[in-house]
Amino acid sequence: MQLIKDDIDFNAYREEPETHKVRPASDFLAETIAAFYPPAGASLPPRPLWDKTNGKIAFRPGEVSLWAGINGHGKSMFMSQIEIDLMTQGEKVLSLSFEMLPVRQMQRMARQAYANDQPPIDFLNRFHAWTTGKLWMYDHNGSIKWEKVMAVMRYAQEKFGITQFVIDSLMKCVKGETDYDAQKDFVNELCAFAQARKVHIHLVHHIRKGEDEDRIPGKFDAKGAGAITDMVDNVFIVWRNKKAERGDAKDPKAPTAMLRCDKQRNGEWEGMLGFWFHPESMQYLERIDGMPMRYELSNARH
Numbered sequence: 001m002q003l004i005k006d007d008i009d010f011n012a013y014r015e016e017p018e019t020h021k022v023r024p025a026s027d028f029l030a031e032t033i034a035a036f037y038p039p040a041g042a043s044l045p046p047r048p049l050w051d052k053t054n055g056k057i058a059f060r061p062g063e064v065s066l067w068a069g070i071n072g073h074g075k076s077m078f079m080s081q082i083e084i085d086l087m088t089q090g091e092k093v094l095s096l097s098f099e100m101l102p103v104r105q106m107q108r109m110a111r112q113a114y115a116n117d118q119p120p121i122d123f124l125n126r127f128h129a130w131t132t133g134k135l136w137m138y139d140h141n142g143s144i145k146w147e148k149v150m151a152v153m154r155y156a157q158e159k160f161g162i163t164q165f166v167i168d169s170l171m172k173c174v175k176g177e178t179d180y181d182a183q184k185d186f187v188n189e190l191c192a193f194a195q196a197r198k199v200h201i202h203l204v205h206h207i208r209k210g211e212d213e214d215r216i217p218g219k220f221d222a223k224g225a226g227a228i229t230d231m232v233d234n235v236f237i238v239w240r241n242k243k244a245e246r247g248d249a250k251d252p253k254a255p256t257a258m259l260r261c262d263k264q265r266n267g268e269w270e271g272m273l274g275f276w277f278h279p280e281s282m283q284y285l286e287r288i289d290g291m292p293m294r295y296e297l298s299n300a301r302h
Helices: 025-036 075-088 102-114 121-130 146-160 180-197 227-231 242-246
Strands: 002-004 063-069 093-097 135-138 164-168 200-206 234-240 257-264 271-278 283-285
Touching: 002 146, 063 075, 063 180, 063 227, 075 093, 075 102, 075 164, 075 200, 075 283, 093 102, 093 146, 102 121, 135 146, 146 164, 146 180, 180 200, 180 227
Parallel strands: 002 135, 063 200, 063 234, 093 135, 093 164, 164 200
Antiparallel strands: 234 257, 257 271, 271 283
16 A cells, blocks of 8 residues: 655646547547457456446446445445455555545455454555555545545556546535535546546445435435436445344345445446445455455455
8 A cells, every 4th residue: 555645746737638639430430349349358347346246337447436325334345345356456546535544444454355353464464565556545634625636636647557546525525515516516527537547436425314224325315416426427325224234124134235226327237236244354245144255465466
């Protein structure tokens, strides 16, 4: 893991460089053919490594995914496990978490990678070494102007070749929940950045408070401007089934967490998948009788 300090001068990265974007449609022939008939050996876009998501969810270059959920329902925890999955597939990840210090992020991620709540010091040493060249963290906690976030992302993409950005969360980057114009401007810039740089952006967001937590929310429950879910490419909802956790669910085998895909612009699947949260490892398991998986760091693709 490498830290990007907050004292770097990002002024040179505050504007996206202008390029000539008007091109004849015929210029896109090769890309169109490849979309229909991928060449032999072409790499597939990275994805979550759960078997049940294979063929359903992918993190394609040029897209923005919104990860929404009720406060305390595990959306950041879910993303943490996905970040490890992305690194094992050769992706370069930048975490811009304005709600959790880097040491807390690494503590959680180490538990997930080790599949236990007490990773030994030897594993911590190997895990941190393994993240070198794979994981960067922006060392800033608390509110931040969205224009600076964009500058940091441009800097990191140009300097380190970042391919996956995780921003936690949208509301830390704008002044207030009702500043809809700033929210739309920020998300619009994220979409333009992802498309121009051929990277994927994961944007963590909050859900409006409802009457209770027992209903699985949808994309229309996202806080702030309604245009947010219109602009992004994918919308995922992470929901914690507290009744199942307490043993009060009608079905004793009900999942303790649900992943709901409410939108996938360039994918064919939308729907819901059930998971079981394993507290010791902080992993989300695919089956009620599943066991947490220890990540094989030495076998991960560089």
